[in-house]
Amino acid sequence: MTSKTTGTHGAVLEDTAPQDGDRPLVELRGAGKAYGNIRALHGVDLAVHPGRVTCVLGDNGAGKSTLIKIISGLHQHTEGDFLVDGAPVRFTTPRDALARGIATVYQDLATVPLMPVWRNFFLGSEMTKGPWPVRRLDIARMKKTADEELRNMGIVLDDLEQPIGTLSGGQRQCVAIARAVHFGARVLILDEPTAALGVKQSGVVLKYIAAARERGLGVIFITHNPHHAYLVGDHFSVLRLGTLELSAARADITLEELTNHMAGGAELAALKHELAQVGGVDVAALPDEQPEVPAPATAAPAGVASEAAAPATAASEAAAPDTAEGKA
Ligand SMILES: Nc1ncnc2c1ncn2[C@@H]1O[C@H](COP(=O)(O)OP(=O)(O)OP(=O)(O)O)[C@@H](O)[C@H]1O
Ligand SMILES: [Mg+2]
8 A cells, every 4th residue: 555645635644644544535524414403423533444454333313324324425414524544525426435445244235035146246347348339248267256256355256156145144244345345445344234133143244344444455344342442343333413522542441341331331221120120030140241252353463363253253143034124
């Protein structure tokens, strides 16, 4: 990745950023968004660096989707600044964001379930061969490239001819991540990729988030789940009612603190109290936090190191009922 800056703020940023990893690819400064008179987001600071995972956490309606819609070009901010490579930008369509290397993997994934995996990999950007007007799809090259790119990310599928609809939700998320990497994403935005997945499948997706980071991408990982965030995150931003409640580097926060911020420690205590009044619930036995932790995706930069375990995990999941299907 180049250390040259192109933006108007470039020189300043370069002075203060001795390493490439310290210059944000994408940055929000006091950014906000109002829908009419509903203020969905206000005064948010966020920086996305190459080779790091920035987790955005928050409850329903906290403003997570609004935040990524600004960065992915679906909506425009109405206050503050949005910078890419140090220069202020204002995207009008998602194409503007893609052109700057900002790719978003939405939960519904926009795949065609009955088409083969390799075909979905190239959907909308098919490789062709031969001169016009006898240009045709270069099927062999697309299959080979899809296979290589998936393997590079440590994703091993038995058969790229199988319809993508037969893959588990976790596997499809992984294909979408590999696709974004192949098409040159520098920033990868993942909107709750583990929300509809079980523990094992979530572990697989988390592993590829780590793999994307190892390839130098800046990742924005949106999630409700502090456990998932803590397994791969380098930085944690917690939104509450549209404002940034917490912004902390990994070194400055423990999983327990993060979980408390998410759950709202006081709210959890109040809930326990209410449950006690309902009766029949042994409140003393209730855990203070959610115990669910998926298979170790490792926060260490191992990325694809545990690759050998992936096919077995993935294969056993293919048969499992898929809850990720068609959710927006
Ligand atoms: N298009 C819109 N028009 C009006 N209000 C909106 C619009 N989109 C979002 N909002 C409001 O903005 C606030 C933040 O919504 P947002 O979808 O960003 O939250 P979220 O954190 O993604 O929630 P969830 O976890 O439920 O997806 C909510 O109060 C929501 O009702
Ligand atoms: Mg949302």
